[in-house]
Amino acid sequence: MGHILCLIFLKTLALYLLNNVFICFTQGSYLDFSPFPSGGELLLSVGSNLTLECSYNSSDIITNTMVFTRDGVMLGSDFKQSLIGTNDGLSKTLLVEKTNVNCSDGGTYLCTMDKLSKRINVTIVKVTTKDFRVSEVNKHGSLSCRPEICSPSIAMSSSDVYQFNVTWVFKGLEINSDDTLYKFSEKSDQLLIASPAPDIYGIYTCKGDIQRTDIQQSEALHWKTKAYLRGPPTLRKVDSEKSVCLNDHVTIICEAAGFPPPILEWRKNGSDMETNTTRIYVLSGGLYIQSFTAHDSGEYTCIAKSEEFSDTDRANIHVNLKDASDCVGDWNNLPVIWISVGVGVVLLIIVITIIWKKKCQGEQQTNSNTEHNYASINFKTKKYKKKKGHEPEALYGVVDVTGKRFETDLNVDVSVGR
Ligand SMILES: *[C@@H]1O[C@H](CO)[C@@H](O)[C@H](O)[C@H]1NC(C)=O
Ligand SMILES: *[C@@H]1O[C@H](CO)[C@@H](O)[C@H](O)[C@H]1NC(C)=O
Ligand SMILES: *[C@@H]1O[C@H](CO)[C@@H](O)[C@H](O)[C@H]1NC(C)=O
Ligand SMILES: *[C@@H]1O[C@H](CO)[C@@H](O)[C@H](O)[C@H]1NC(C)=O
Ligand SMILES: *[C@@H]1O[C@H](CO)[C@@H](O)[C@H](O)[C@H]1NC(C)=O
Ligand SMILES: *[C@@H]1O[C@H](CO)[C@@H](O)[C@H](O)[C@H]1NC(C)=O
Ligand SMILES: *[C@@H]1O[C@H](CO)[C@@H](O)[C@H](O)[C@H]1NC(C)=O
Numbered sequence: 001m002g003h004i005l006c007l008i009f010l011k012t013l014a015l016y017l018l019n020n021v022f023i024c025f026t027q028g029s030y031l032d033f034s035p036f037p038s039g040g041e042l043l044l045s046v047g048s049n050l051t052l053e054c055s056y057n058s059s060d061i062i063t064n065t066m067v068f069t070r071d072g073v074m075l076g077s078d079f080k081q082s083l084i085g086t087n088d089g090l091s092k093t094l095l096v097e098k099t100n101v102n103c104s105d106g107g108t109y110l111c112t113m114d115k116l117s118k119r120i121n122v123t124i125v126k127v128t129t130k131d132f133r134v135s136e137v138n139k140h141g142s143l144s145c146r147p148e149i150c151s152p153s154i155a156m157s158s159s160d161v162y163q164f165n166v167t168w169v170f171k172g173l174e175i176n177s178d179d180t181l182y183k184f185s186e187k188s189d190q191l192l193i194a195s196p197a198p199d200i201y202g203i204y205t206c207k208g209d210i211q212r213t214d215i216q217q218s219e220a221l222h223w224k225t226k227a228y229l230r231g232p233p234t235l236r237k238v239d240s241e242k243s244v245c246l247n248d249h250v251t252i253i254c255e256a257a258g259f260p261p262p263i264l265e266w267r268k269n270g271s272d273m274e275t276n277t278t279r280i281y282v283l284s285g286g287l288y289i290q291s292f293t294a295h296d297s298g299e300y301t302c303i304a305k306s307e308e309f310s311d312t313d314r315a316n317i318h319v320n321l322k323d324a325s326d327c328v329g330d331w332n333n334l335p336v337i338w339i340s341v342g343v344g345v346v347l348l349i350i351v352i353t354i355i356w357k358k359k360c361q362g363e364q365q366t367n368s369n370t371e372h373n374y375a376s377i378n379f380k381t382k383k384y385k386k387k388k389g390h391e392p393e394a395l396y397g398v399v400d401v402t403g404k405r406f407e408t409d410l411n412v413d414v415s416v417g418r
Contacts, residue, residue, distance in 0.1 A: 028059030031116040034093075038111075038118035040217025043210060046126045046150070050098040053084075054111035054118065057091035064114050066094045071107040106151020124151040125210055127223050133230040134196045135309075142185070142192040143168075143227040145206030164189075164210040170202065193229065198257035201231030232311040233262030233304035237285075241318045244292050245327035252317055253286040254302035258309070267301040297321045 032038050034053045044050055054066060068075045075081065078098060085093040092113070098105060106124040110117055126148045132141040147164050166188040168175045175182055175191070181200055183192040191204065204227045211220035237255040244250050256262040266273055266287050275282045279290045289296055296319070303314045 029057065029114070029116060031056045031111065031113050031118050033111065033118055033120050036120060036217070036219075038120050041121045041123055041212055041215060043123050043125055043212070043218065043221035044101055044105075045221060045223050046102055046124060047100055050096075050101050050105060050122065052096040052109060052111075052120065053093060054096070054113075055085075055091070055093045056113045056116070058114075059090070061089050062092055062113075066092060067112045068094065068096055069110045069112070072110075103150035122151070123149060123212075125221055125223070126150040127206075127208070127225050129206060129225055129227040131228040131230065132193065133308075134193070134201065134232065136232075136311075139196050140193055142190045143204055143206075143229055144185075144190045145208065145225060145227055146189040147208065147210045147223065161212055161214045162210055163213050164208055166206060166208040169205040169207060170200070191227075196231065198231060198234040198236055201229050201257065201259035203228055203259070228259065230259050230308065231257075232309040233258035233306045233313050235302065235304050235313045235315050238302060238315040239286075239317050241320075243320055243322045243326075245322045246292060246294070246324070248292045250289045250292050250296075250319070251283070251286045252289070252300055252302070252319060254304075254315060254317070255285045256304035256313070258304065258306055260306060260308055262304040262306045262313075265303040265305055267303070269298045270301070292321070294321055 032055060034055055036042055036052075042050075052068075054068065056062070056066060068079075068081065075096065080097040082095050082097075083092065084095050085091065094111070096109075101124060103124050103126060106122050108119050108121050110119045128144075128146055128148060130142075130144040132143050134141070145166055145168075147162075149162060164187070168182075168188070168191050177184060181193070181195050181197065183194050184190070185192065189208075193200070205224060206227055207222070207224050209220045209222055212218040234257050235254060236257045237253060239253045242250070242252060254264060256264060261284075264282055264284075264287075266275055266282065274280070275287065281288050287300065287302070298319065300317045300319055301314055302317060303312055305312050
């Protein structure tokens with residue numbers, strides 16, 4: 001009896017001590033995942049990087065090591081573990097990284113330190129896409145883009161708790177439900193091609209969100225992926241006929257649609273032609289010919305080809321040389337015309353200026369000649385000078401000088417007069 005009492009006493013003492021030690025240990029100690037709170041769920045897409053940060057701080061000196069497990073197993077060497085932050089003996093942060101995660105990386109990750117442990121569930125989401133190839137036989141189909149939970153623990157296996165959204169983008173524009181070319185499945189994870197047309201073949205972007213709805217500590221995972229709508233090559237914009245002038249720079253338009261983008265091939269008068277020379281080359285929207293010659297005229301055939309489709313689409317384009325008389329004042333020669341006109345005008349102005357200058361000089365000479373005459377007259381009859389009072393001053397200067405110069409002449413004149 002005494003033994004049993006003693007045992008009970010010892011057990012109670014042991015429990016008391018254990019509890020006290022435990023409380024002592026946990027007091028002022030803190031352990032958690034950051035930036036994600038523990039107990040939550042982290043959604044990751046296949047191929048992304050997993051980063052978990054477990055932080056511990058304590059009022060006591062840390063002596064133990066932090067242990068990381070996944071579903072009860074120690075993390076393997078494919079995980080990179082590193083201590084970060086201050087290592088002051090009172091806090092510790094362990095960083096766990098794995099690049100390019102796959103389905104097998106999901107599970108419950110546990111961080112243990114002393115008697116504390118925190119868990120976080122990691123769920124890997126795989127987004128699968130399905131392309132569609134439009135063909136003669138199979139005109140209608142759909143593109144799809146759907147998230148799958150690929151690492152469910154038993155508790156996570158019910159996918160009802162996950163909700164997702166999908167939006168489709170083509171050529172930078174979001175496709176909405178009133179676009180008659182497409183139809184959406186209920187969850188938009190399928191884009192049905194209602195009316196196949198060459199212009200809608202190409203690369204589609206599928207954007208989406210997935211989130212667990214039954215727990216609060218779950219952030220939505222955003223994904224973005226591509227799906228391809230393949231279609232046969234089709235010519236959509238082609239010149240029917242073209243008349244060009246000699247030496248013109250010509251682009252024979254022939255644009256193809258289809259996905260993968262078709263290759264354009266050219267024939268001339270039914271046979272292969274040499275393209276991608278310095279003078280003739282293939283552009284995405286046609287054939288460019290620099291300085292058209294008489295030899296370039298003929299019947300061109302534009303062929304859109306795709307390796308993936310045995311289909312081809314072709315068109316004939318007649319290109320002929322215009323009559324020389326129709327090419328006068330051709331828009332292509334406009335710059336030349338304007339340059340010629342410009343040069344002509346400048347030359348004309350120069351000629352006019354020269355003539356004007358010449359004429360002015362001549363007039364000045366005749367003016368001084370008349371002044372000479374006036375001078376002789378003025379000295380003869382003072383009356384006449386007064387009448388000419390409205391003459392410009394400059395001319396008087398000339399008069400004065402010439403007047404003095406011809407004094408002797410006057411004297412002679414006077415003597416003659418006598
Ligand atoms: C995490 O997974 C475990 C099973 O591995 C489960 O018991 C627990 O409920 C899960 N937690 C959350 C928040 O889903
Ligand atoms: C994952 O990590 C690697 C190496 O650190 C990096 O090169 C890559 O860009 C990261 N991927 C993503 C999706 O962040
Ligand atoms: C430990 O970290 C938590 C959360 O960051 C903080 O509230 C607490 O004061 C810290 N304790 C010590 C002893 O540093
Ligand atoms: C996942 O990656 C690991 C290595 O990190 C590899 O051993 C395993 O085969 C991969 N699993 C799948 C399903 O790809
Ligand atoms: C789905 O989209 C709606 C509106 O765009 C948004 O309010 C909702 O949160 C989204 N759901 C998920 C799971 O992302
Ligand atoms: C000619 O060159 C263009 C680009 O300069 C290229 O796209 C095209 O494929 C080439 N064609 C041939 C027949 O080499
Ligand atoms: C192509 O045919 C046209 C007549 O249709 C002819 O004028 C031209 O010279 C021919 N060109 C070549 C390179 O054979």
